[in-house]
Amino acid sequence: MTKRVSKLARREFLKVSAAAGAVGALGTSGLFNQAFAASNTVNFMAWSAAVDLVKSHVAEFEKSIGIDVNYANAPWANYRDNIITKFVGGAPLDMMWVSDAWLPEFVDAGWIAPINKFDNLMKYNDEAEDFCNDSMTYKGQQYGLTYYTDFMAFLYDEQALKKAGISSPPTTWDEVTEQCLKIKAAGISEYPLMLALANESWLMNFLAAMVYSHGGRFTDEKGNAAMQSPTEGAIKALQWVIDAVHKHKIVSPACVEIGELTGLKAFQSGNHAFALEPKYRMRPINDPKQSQIAGRCKQVLMPSGDNGKHNTVGWMRFHGMSAATAANQAHAERTAKLIEWFGGRANGEYKFQKYLFTDIGAGFGVKPLFDDKDVQASYNSYADVDMIKAQQALALKSDVVTPWYGEWQETHASAWQAAILGQASAEDAMKKAGDKWNSLKKEFS
């Protein structure tokens, strides 16, 4: 054995190394993908939501329109990084899902293109919610067609309230405190209100809902920071959360580590009586296959603060086109057809938005669907469609969508979390966030 091994010479070693490399290359070549091969293929990138529905809609597009689509997806949590790398690296990318929060950044970087010159896309504006059209518009240009829209809802467990002898859900944040204390005293829940305030992409929506419902805004009409003003709702909202955690102990101090998904599961398990959740979560919460409180979850208008009017925050996502694609007219037209197929009517109906709603409860931004009987029946099976309409009418567009949003949000989120953890006062936290906003605004302008 030793003798045989000792004969192994350097050249043989190099041969083995080269062979191993070749085997590796050959072994994997069978897996080589044709993703970027065909130039007449539309490359479509999305986050991994409603994957089956997207696949089925793509398959129908290929069949009906005759254009091939290369559909790929990435997890939502990493999607933005992924797509930015592809933009920067010049990867083939024609149509992609875009969050309204990224619009100024993507436009200013020259990554996405306006769709104003495509009449087949712009004609759908009349049937879309104004809020959606506004959210897709930046510097007078529109950058896509809506994919879905939703808002932050205030939900409660009807049974928990009944057990605590509460006859009607709260209408103000003071009433939320009172009812939480009752529920806590009755031993029904240690922390009756579930707030998911971990530093993740959902955080801004939770904070905005709290601030808007307190009658506040983060910025004024000129786009300057208003959050540090004592008369605005931001400080009041933050102070309410601080008191809820430290004074009343009705919100868990661990809320700064609870993400939206974890919070959802905690609410589904019956650990809490109240929760702030995206509206579309009502469906899984009331699904007996997924939830311990199925059928008991109800929605009420977002509680109001001193100057509040039950406002909440709304958001939307849209189908966009890359700037590189727009530069090639033929390819841009192919891509526009796919955008229309998803964001407009497919064979005469808003099929994608409808199925997205009936399949998983994701909200739509096109008004005609409210008249669809399937949609109405679906809504009423787990929620009150009138309450949804009423709250949606009170949803406000986020006022912090700017090119510097991402950088500011780091400071802003830390400021909220520090205050909630007792490391700063509400005033100091909001002053820090406001100063950062104004400094970034100056820097970018």
Add this chain to the structure above:
Amino acid sequence: MSIQPTTFERGSEKYRTKSVWSERGRSIAIFTATMVILIYVLAPVAWLVSSSFQSEVEIVSVPPHWIPQEPTLENFDAIFFQEFEEVTYETRRTVDPAAGGYIPSTAKDLLPSMWNSFIVSVSVVILNLLVGIPAAYAMAKIRFWGRQASIYTILTTRVIPDIALVVPFFLVIKNLGLLDHVMSLIITYLAITVPFTVFILVSYFESLPDELDKAARVDGCSRFQTMINIFLPLAVPSLVAVTLFAFLASWNEFLLALMFTQTIASQTLPIIVASFTSDFTISFSFINAAGVVAIIPPVIIAIFFERYIVSGLTAGAVKG
């Protein structure tokens, strides 16, 4: 006449009794601490396994069911036996239980992605050894100009965070035409793992006496033969350590795989598992079943090489 114990004997007996109790107390303390640490380490794994056999409604029970009351194989069935069918409006999976639950249709991608992970990890391990062993041997036993600088340069490359390398790597991979190809991962993972491999092996080779090297050379061995016949057999523990390191680093890597892969032709296990968590409809029990499947290969490898792991990782840490 009774024999009374002397003061010394009584003291000695007391000491023995005290010593026995002290020993018992120590054993109990060690046992308790061991149990606490064991529970702390194993409880998440136990919950992972337990919840993978639970339905979604059972998984959110309060208090949690550590032993499933209504065990189900639905999750594993979706992973191992889901038949491929074209996704159409009619066959798409929805959240509606009547339509077949909300286990994603992409559950069938788990095994192919596992195969991709396996190919990438094994290739990275093999190439790591082929590149790392000669490099480490040369740096440890051959005195050449720039030797120390080479070692520090290799180590310095690992100071750069991976995220800073994503765009440069992406451009290289794109220009090589390897986007959405497992070769893109093999190439980039080598850049990450080889420096560690070399560092660990250099430390180990340096701990072996130079006399072995000299004796082999006197007996007529070439440098290459010395490395293969003398040093490699002695370096098995550290080779196992670097093998495990390279395998696990490749098996678990997420960031680069996310950037360079797009389809199941090249996507690895972490990407597919992560995609299950970000849909509108999420099944924790299914994700946990995927987690159970994902940890099987590393666990098997760890068990197989268990006796070499600690000695390999500490090898060269203390130089006499």
